[in-house]
Each structure stands twice: as structure tokens, then as C-alpha cells.
Amino acid sequence: xxxxxxxDPIKTFSKSVLKSSGIPVHQxxxxxxxxxxxxxxxxxxxxxxxxxxVREFETMLNSFKTKGSYKNIEYIYNGPxxxxxxxxxxxxxxxxxxxxxxxxxxSHRSHGEMIAKGxxxxxxxxxxxxxxxxxxxxxxxxxxxxxxxxxxxxxxxAEMFLLIGVLAEIFMRELGFNKGMGGSMHAFFTPFxxxxxxxxxxxxxxxxxxxxxxxxxxxNKSICVANLGDGSTGCGLVWEAMNFAAMGQYKxxxxxxxNNNPPMLFCFMNNFYxxxxxTLGETMSWDRLSRIAxxxxxxxxxxxxxxxxxxxxxxxxVIRKRKILLEGNGPALLDIECYRFSGHxxxxxxxxxxxxxxxxxxxxxxxxxxSQKLLDADIINKKNLxxxxxxxxxxxELLTSKVVDRELTPSIDIAKKxxxxxxxxxxxxxxxxxxxxxxxxxxxxxxxxxxxMKKKSRYGKTSDGSLLSGMRAITLRDSLAEAxxxxxxxxxxxxxxxxxxxxxxGAFGVYRxxxxxxxxxxxxxxxxxxxxxxSTAIGYAISGGRAIIELMYSDFIGRAGDEIFNQLAxxxxxxxxxxxxxxVLRASIGSKYGAQHSxxxxxxxxxxxxxxxxxxxxxxxxxxxxATSLKSNDPTIFFESQRLxxxxxxxxxxGVPEEYYTIPIGKAVKRKKGRDITILTIGAxxxxxxxxxxxxxxxxxxxxxxxxxxxxxxxYDMLISSVxxxxxxxxxxxxxxxxxFSNTIATNISRFAFNNLKAPAIVIGAPNWIAPGAxxxxxxxxxxxxxxxxxxxxxxxxxxxxxxGLRKDWNFLELAKKGF
Amino acid sequence: MTDIIIPNLGNEISEAEITxxxxxxxxxxxxxxxxxxxxxxxxxxEIEAPVSGKISQINxxxxxxxxxxxxxxxxx
Numbered sequence: 048x049x050x051x052x053x054x055d056p057i058k059t060f061s062k063s064v065l066k067s068s069g070i071p072v073h074q075x076x077x078x079x080x081x082x083x084x085x086x087x088x089x090x091x092x093x094x095x096x097x098x099x100x101v102r103e104f105e106t107m108l109n110s111f112k113t114k115g116s117y118k119n120i121e122y123i124y125n126g127p128x129x130x131x132x133x134x135x136x137x138x139x140x141x142x143x144x145x146x147x148x149x150x151x152x153x154s155h156r157s158h159g160e161m162i163a164k165g166x167x168x169x170x171x172x173x174x175x176x177x178x179x180x181x182x183x184x185x186x187x188x189x190x191x192x193x194x195x196x197x198x199x200x201x202x203x204x205a206e207m208f209l210l211i212g213v214l215a216e217i218f219m220r221e222l223g224f225n226k227g228m229g230g231s232m233h234a235f236f237t238p239f240x241x242x243x244x245x246x247x248x249x250x251x252x253x254x255x256x257x258x259x260x261x262x263x264x265x266x267n268k269s270i271c272v273a274n275l276g277d278g279s280t281g282c283g284l285v286w287e288a289m290n291f292a293a294m295g296q297y298k299x300x301x302x303x304x305x306n307n308n309p310p311m312l313f314c315f316m317n318n319f320y321x322x323x324x325x326t327l328g329e330t331m332s333w334d335r336l337s338r339i340a341x342x343x344x345x346x347x348x349x350x351x352x353x354x355x356x357x358x359x360x361x362x363x364x365v366i367r368k369r370k371i372l373l374e375g376n377g378p379a380l381l382d383i384e385c386y387r388f389s390g391h392x393x394x395x396x397x398x399x400x401x402x403x404x405x406x407x408x409x410x411x412x413x414x415x416x417x418s419q420k421l422l423d424a425d426i427i428n429k430k431n432l433x434x435x436x437x438x439x440x441x442x443x444e445l446l447t448s449k450v451v452d453r454e455l456t457p458s459i460d461i462a463k464k465x466x467x468x469x470x471x472x473x474x475x476x477x478x479x480x481x482x483x484x485x486x487x488x489x490x491x492x493x494x495x496x497x498x499x500m501k502k503k504s505r506y507g508k509t510s511d512g513s514l515l516s517g518m519r520a521i522t523l524r525d526s527l528a529e530a531x532x533x534x535x536x537x538x539x540x541x542x543x544x545x546x547x548x549x550x551x552x553g554a555f556g557v558y559r560x561x562x563x564x565x566x567x568x569x570x571x572x573x574x575x576x577x578x579x580x581x582s583t584a585i586g587y588a589i590s591g592g593r594a595i596i597e598l599m600y601s602d603f604i605g606r607a608g609d610e611i612f613n614q615l616a617x618x619x620x621x622x623x624x625x626x627x628x629x630x631v632l633r634a635s636i637g638s639k640y641g642a643q644h645s646x647x648x649x650x651x652x653x654x655x656x657x658x659x660x661x662x663x664x665x666x667x668x669x670x671x672x673x674a675t676s677l678k679s680n681d682p683t684i685f686f687e688s689q690r691l692x693x694x695x696x697x698x699x700x701x702g703v704p705e706e707y708y709t710i711p712i713g714k715a716v717k718r719k720k721g722r723d724i725t726i727l728t729i730g731a732x733x734x735x736x737x738x739x740x741x742x743x744x745x746x747x748x749x750x751x752x753x754x755x756x757x758x759x760x761x762x763y764d765m766l767i768s769s770v771x772x773x774x775x776x777x778x779x780x781x782x783x784x785x786x787x788f789s790n791t792i793a794t795n796i797s798r799f800a801f802n803n804l805k806a807p808a809i810v811i812g813a814p815n816w817i818a819p820g821a822x823x824x825x826x827x828x829x830x831x832x833x834x835x836x837x838x839x840x841x842x843x844x845x846x847x848x849x850x851x852g853l854r855k856d857w858n859f860l861e862l863a864k865k866g867f
Numbered sequence: 868m869t870d871i872i873i874p875n876l877g878n879e880i881s882e883a884e885i886t887x888x889x890x891x892x893x894x895x896x897x898x899x900x901x902x903x904x905x906x907x908x909x910x911x912x913e914i915e916a917p918v919s920g921k922i923s924q925i926n927x928x929x930x931x932x933x934x935x936x937x938x939x940x941x942x943x
Contacts, residue, residue, distance in 0.1 A: 517908040556909030
């Protein structure tokens with residue numbers, strides 16, 4: 048809502064017609080002689096050789112999958128093989144046009160693109176640079192293996208390094224580029240500009256945009272490419288990503304030199320089939336894939352449809368788009384029409400396409416066409432061509448014979464290192480805050496909202512013990528703001544975005560005043576595109592940046608489901624720890640807005656391995672824990688309860704320190720000592736539990752109250768020692784009871800503290816139905832009376848106290864049987 | 868006589884601080900004119916005159932805390 052872009056009703060309602068400038072389709076017309084002048088003979092032949100390498104590599108995999116052997120090598124490969132036989136011109140042509148520093152992000156069908164990018168990088172990089180890359184990668188293990196096993200061969204060791212790195216990764220071996228943790232669909236090797244491939248259709252689109260944003264903010268004159276399939280045009284994230292890269296604010300509102308669009312190329316490898324669904328004419332609405340660009344911006348993303356059976360047509364288009372992007376006029380879209388002769392996967396029986404169609408396309412085999420073109424133009428002769436083919440086949444056969452050998456090229460021995468995958472999941476690194484921010488718009492201490500915070504009491508109570516208003520003492524909202532602005536105003540690599548994050552100051556006011564301090568290129572309003580918000584942060588982070596993003600309500604996590612569950616949570620482990628995702632995702636737990644705005648989804652996310660999960664309940668903890676989250680190099684989900692934003696500090700008598708501090712994630716805190724029962728609370732449940740514990744004193748029950756503060760990792764030590772003393776455990780949270788993290792804790796305590804338990808651990812959460820509207824909300828989140836009822840019913844029935852809560856007469860077994 | 872009232876300030880917010888009166892008692896104001904700035908724990912807000920007329924009474928001073936629904940001034 049920038050005030051300098053007024054929405055004028057007169058202009059809005061004036062009569063006009065939106066015009067399209069047309070989208071070029073197969074306009075490439077250069078002759079081979081013209082191309083020869085541009086590239087030279089050697090490069091044109093090299094392009095052909097790269098296509099043969101990709102073809103032979105994929106043919107080898109196909110042969111293993113379908114016959115269990117390739118030439119004389121027998122091997123059973125159990126993993127996936129989404130092959131791109133027939134699409135080599137698209138992969139190689141594109142890679143030929145890109146520079147090493149350009150980043151490509153792929154799909155499940157991207158072995159070829161990755162190999163082509165690597166081969167192109169090897170041809171461009173200096174020998175010294177290549178040596179240094181090979182020697183530093185995994186402590187030089189792969190290059191030592193190559194020198195040991197292929198020393199006296201005719202093959203370039205860097206090419207062997209690339210091809211073995213990819214093949215060993217596909218075969219899940221430790222020498223693979225990601226130690227076999229990624230496999231066929233997630234392979235990558237960043238030093239050659241081949242960034243993660245993605246097994247989720249369209250998954251790379253937003254990640255690549257985030258990387259393009261990083262390139263843009265670094266002004267490093269490189270571009271980012273998402274290689275996507277035609278089927279991905281049906282995915283919401285792809286549309287979100289296209290819009291995110293094309294947003295008006297870059298040119299309209301961002302300061303110089305960032306007032307241009309991020310250098311982003313959407314490259315659709317359009318083979319007409321999304322697995323077995325035909326995109327053209329069946330599952331999609333477009334007649335040409337490139338048409339979708341006309342729905343995104345007036346420039347129509349500079350879209351073109353190009354001939355993917357001709358590598359020179361593809362290279363020509365990528366070179367032209369790259370130029371547009373580096374001039375700041377992106378994003379761009381290419382619809383590269385090509386055909387895969389191989390099935391979607393090797394179990395594909397071609398039930399969805401005719402033999403005639405496949406046969407017809409065989410006459411457009413890119414390798415045959417391009418070979419013939421070079422032969423016809425006398426750029427290569429038949430003998431040299433045959434030599435190239437034979438050498439490529441020998442190269443692939445030789446390296447394959449070594450990689451299949453499990454003795455020579457083993458997988459990680461999980462039996463020997465049973466928790467190694469867990470070790471890859473979190474890096475536990477703490478980042479030193481760099482004092483790099485030289486771009487602040489204003490001195491922090493001159494900003495009104497910050498000045499107002501400085502006037503407030505740091506502690507929430509007066510000397511006589513009465514509670515101060517949030518207008519007079521630091522609130523949880525203020526304490527978050529203090530730590531976040533500290534990071535943003537020091538570390539220039541940190542960016543913050545989400546819906547209404549800038550002028551509005553975030554929907555709940557945590558960022559109020561920040562717009563006066565942080566320039567727009569580091570604090571901006573995102574579109575209502577939760578998937579792209581998370582996805583772009585991932586791309587930004589794996590490129591070397593740091594991000595704090597906001598999803599407003601945790602209920603909107605569903606909108607970013609794949610991006611949180613399959614991308615944010617998994618890339619560190621899938622890269623065997625190679626990638627770092629220093630991202631803090633803030634999500635508030637709502638109140639008063641009903642079923643789609645009031646859910647505590649902290650439990651839901653604990654079910655997904657790979658995310659740190661933090662949920663503070665006090666201003667002191669919120670400040671220290673958001674600071675730790677921002678310093679962490681692991682992805683962290685930070686839950687905030689809207690009911691707690693105005694809470695003042697009442698536990699730490701020194702109040703919330705004005706200076707910066709951190710609190711370790713994974714440490715719970717004891718809010719009240721007791722010896723009869725342990726009440727563990729998660730998030731906002733702390734307050735009703737404390738009320739209940741005060742009431743219990745009247746019944747001579749001395750409750751110990753522990754505030755979890757973080758769920759992943761969780762402080763089992765403190766809880767076990769408490770339960771060992773009290774012998775009783777009640778866990779309270781606002782998450783729905785069924786399948787909640789509270790139940791996981793209860794089960795674990797039943798194991799780890801069984802000998803000292805006097806009763807089974809009990810869980811109170813929200814009932815297993817929707818959150819009702821504001822006036823009925825107290826029937827949903829556990830109240831003090833609900834906690835008291837449970838204490839008397841489940842732990843101290845002998846006290847014979849009248850129960851007062853709404854759930855006092857519930858038959859929990861009957862409810863469970865009915866599905867509640 | 869028309870009251871100037873602290874409006875509903877949104878979810879979970881019940882009070883505000885008087886930041887600044889832009890008009891004084893006795894001054895003439897137009898309907899819709901911003902007469903008062905207030906701030907909550909979450910944001911700053913502008914309060915407009917509900918009718919045209921003369922400010923006849925100011926009930927709270929700058930720095931005072933007020934609750935949603937409080938009559939902070941009157942116009943006649």
C-alpha cells in the first residue's frame with residue numbers, strides 16, 4: 048500500500064482495451080553458417096558431444112532399469128529414473144548459453160540438464176579453478192577415487208568427476224555429490240552452477256526466484272534458471288513464482304540500484320506430457336505453453352516458444368533472454384518444445400500415446416538432426432562423428448563399471464553410523480552477526496516507535512506488584528521487534544518479508560517503524576503467495592543469504608505446505624549437510640477469527656523432521672529466542688500467540704534486558720516449583736496453567752509448571768527430572784489433542800520415567816474439531832478450569848472436588864470412538 | 868453534543884495512549900478532520916471528528932491511557 052502509487056478512480060474506470068504484443072513461436076532462422084561464425088567449429092562439435100554424453104548416460108540408466116544390465120555390466124538399480132532421452136538439445140543448448148556463475152534449478156527429469164551445465168562449466172573454468180573445486184569437494188575423496196581408478200585413461204578427469212558425482216548420487220553412493228542422500232531427483236553440484244533438482248513438480252520455480260533475488264541484491268551479474276516441466280504450469284507455486292519475480296514494486300518502489308527485476312528465467316522443458324496426462328489439449332487450458340506469460344505482466348515475460356529439437360535454437364533464445372535479464376528487465380519465459388522418447392519413468396507402458404506419434408517424433412530426434420546438420424555443413428565428417436560416439440560410449444561404460452561396484456563405491460554404511468542422517472539434518476551452526484548494514488535509512492534511535500519502546504518499563508509490574516499496561520511496559524511484541532531490528536540493522540545479508548510487513552508494520556505490529564529504517568529491498572510486502580514466500584526464502588538462503596519471513600497466521604501454513612514440509616525441512620539432509628537454510632519462519636497463532644484463523648499448528652510441524660520449532664510465551668523468552676533463531680543456520684519455525692503480543696514480562700524480575708541477548712533453543716524453563724504434579728505447557732497455555740496451579744494450592748496440591756519454550760529440540764532432561772520427583776505429568780497445549788506433540792512427549796515420558804510415574808501422563812489440548820468463533824473460543828482452548836478438572840479427575844480423584852470446566856462430564860473414550 | 872469515542876482497535880487490543888490532540892478546546896472542526904492521534908501497543912491511529920462543530924470538551928491529556936469506548940472529547 049505505497050501512498051505514492053495512488054489508485055485513481057477516473058483512470059480506473061476509463062474505457063480501454065488491453066493489448067497483447069504477440070508471443071513469438073519458432074521464429075529462429077539462423078543458418079548453420081551464421082552459427083559457425085558465432086561459436087566456431089570446435090564449440091559446435093563440442094555441443095554435439097555433450098548431447099551424446101547425456102544420451103548415453105540416460106540410455107545406460109534405462110538399460111539398468113529395464114534389463115538389469117548395460118553392455119556387459121549387470122546391476123539392479125532400485126531408485127527412480129525419470130529420463131530425458133529426446134530432450135538433449137534443450138538441456139545442452141541452454142547450458143551452452145549460460146555462464147558458470149548462472150544457476151540452474153531442475154526437476155525430477157534433470158540429469159541431462161545438470162550434466163550439460165557441468166560440462167559447459169568445465170569448458171569455461173580455468174584448470175586451476177577446476178582443480179580447486181575438485182580438491183575441496185568432500186575433502187578431495189571423489190577426485191582421489193578418480194585418479195586412483197582412471198589414471199591412465201584418455202578421459203578428462205573433470206568430466207569423470209562430474210559424471211561419477213552424478214551417477215554415484217543416483218546410485219545412492221557415498222561418493223555422490225550429496226553422499227547419496229539426494230539421489231536421482233535431488234542431485235546437484237553448486238560449484239558448476241547446477242543447483243538442486245526437485246522431485247516436486249514446479250518445486251524449483253520459487254526457489255530459483257529466491258536465488259535470483261539474491262543475485263539481484265548482490266548485483267553479481269548472473270541469472271537464475273528454473274528448468275520446469277510443462278505439467279508444472281498447473282501448479283500454484285509456479286504462478287506465484289512468476290508473479291513474485293515480476294512484481295511491480297522492484298521498478299516502482301525499490302531504491303537504486305535495485306530498481307530492476309531479479310534476473311529470473313522460467314525455462315519450461317515442454318515435452319507435452321505431465322507423466323501420462325497430456326498437457327496440450329487435455330489437462331491444461333493453453334494452446335501454446337508460452338501463452339501463460341500474457342497473463343503475468345505487460346511484457347508477457349518476453350516469452351517465446353522455441354524448437355527444443357535444435358540446440359542452436361535453444362542457445363540463441365537463452366542468450367537473448369539472458370541479456371534482457373541482466374539489463375534488469377526480467378523475468379523471462381521460454382517454452383522449449385521437445386519430446387521424450389523414454390517413458391515418464393521406466394515402468395511407463397505408453398498407454399497415453401500412440402506408437403505412430405513416437406515414431407513420427409523419432410524423425411525429429413535432436414541428436415540425429417544436429418549430427419546431420421554438422422555433416423551437411425562439413426563441420427564434422429562421418430569418421431570423426433563415429434569417433435566421438437565411440438569415445439562417449441567407452442567413457443560412460445568405463446565409469447559405470449566402477450560406480451556399480453559396491454565394494455569400490457559403497458553407500459554410506461547406515462548400520463555402522465545409524466544416526467548419520469540425523470546428523471545431516473541440523474548443522475547446529477551459530478552465525479556471527481556481521482556488521483555489514485550500511486544501507487539504513489535512518490538512525491534507529493530517531494524512529495518514533497523505537498523511541499516509544501525506550502520510554503517503557505522493562506519489567507511488567509510496579510514496585511507494589513501491580514501489573515503494568517502494555518502501553519507502559521515492554522510487551523512480547525516489543526521484545527520481538529527489538530531483537531529483529533537489531534539483526535536487520537546490523538546484518539545486510541538478512542531480508543524480511545511477508546504480507547503487510549512494510550508500511551503496515553506486519554499485521555500484528557511487530558515491524559512498526561521498521562520501514563523508516565530498513566530499505567525496501569530488505570523489507571518488503573510480499574504478494575499473498577505463502578508458497579512463494581517460503582520457497583523464495585529457501586532460494587535466497589541456499590545462495591548465501593539469510594531470511595526472516597512471516598506467514599501472518601499459522602493457519603496459512605497449509606498454503607505453503609510443500610514448501611515447508613518438503614523443501615524447507617528437507618534440503619539440509621538431502622544435501623548431506625552441504626546446503627544451509629538460515630531461515631526463520633514466523634507464524635502467529637490466532638484468536639477470535641474462527642476455524643481458519645485460530646489453530647495452533649505447532650504440533651503439526653513437529654511431525655515433519657528437519658525443522659527447529661520454537662514457541663515462547665513471555666517477552667523475555669521471545670526476545671532471546673528470536674535472536675537465537677536468527678543466529679542459527681538451521682531452518683526455524685517461530686510460533687507467536689496473538690493472545691500474548693501484549694503480555695508484559697512478569698517472570699524475570701530484571702525485566703526484558705534492553706541490550707541484545709540470546710536464549711538457547713531446546714531449554715525449557717521452570718515457572719513454578721512444586722512436588723506433587725508436573726504441568727508442562729506449550730506456548731500460550733502457560734497462563735491458564737499458572738492460574739490453575741495457584742488454585743491447586745488451596746487443595747494442598749503443589750504443582751510444578753514447566754514452559755516448554757521449544758518443541759524441536761525439546762528439553763527432556765528438565766521434564767524427566769521433574770517427573771521423577773512429582774511422579775505425575777499433565778501436558779497442556781492449544782493444539783488439537785489427536786496426534787499432537789503432547790502425545791509424543793507423554794509416550795516418551797512413559798518410557799523414560801516409567802519407574803517413577805504414579806499415573807499415566809495426561810494430555811489436554813483443543814478438542815478434535817474446529818475452533819469456534821470469538822464468543823465460543825473458551826470452549827476450545829484449554830482453560831484453567833479444564834486443567835483443574837483433569838488434575839482432580841486423572842491424578843487426585845480422592846480429593847472429591849466439584850468439577851467446573853466445560854469438559855467435566857465428557858466421556859473421552861466414547862468421543863475417541865466417534866472420531867473426536 | 869457529539870462524543871469523540873475511542874473506536875474498536877482490533878483483535879486483542881483494548882487500550883490506547885493519547886499521543887497528540889491536533890485541536891484545542893473551543894476550536895472549530897470539520898467532519899472527517901483528524902483531531903486526535905492515538906497509539907496502541909500495535910499501531911498509531913488518527914481519530915477524525917465525527918461531526919462539524921466546536922470542540923467543547925477534552926477529557927484526556929496527552930500521555931493518558933484510554934480504553935476502547937472511552938469518550939475522550941465532545942463537539943457541539
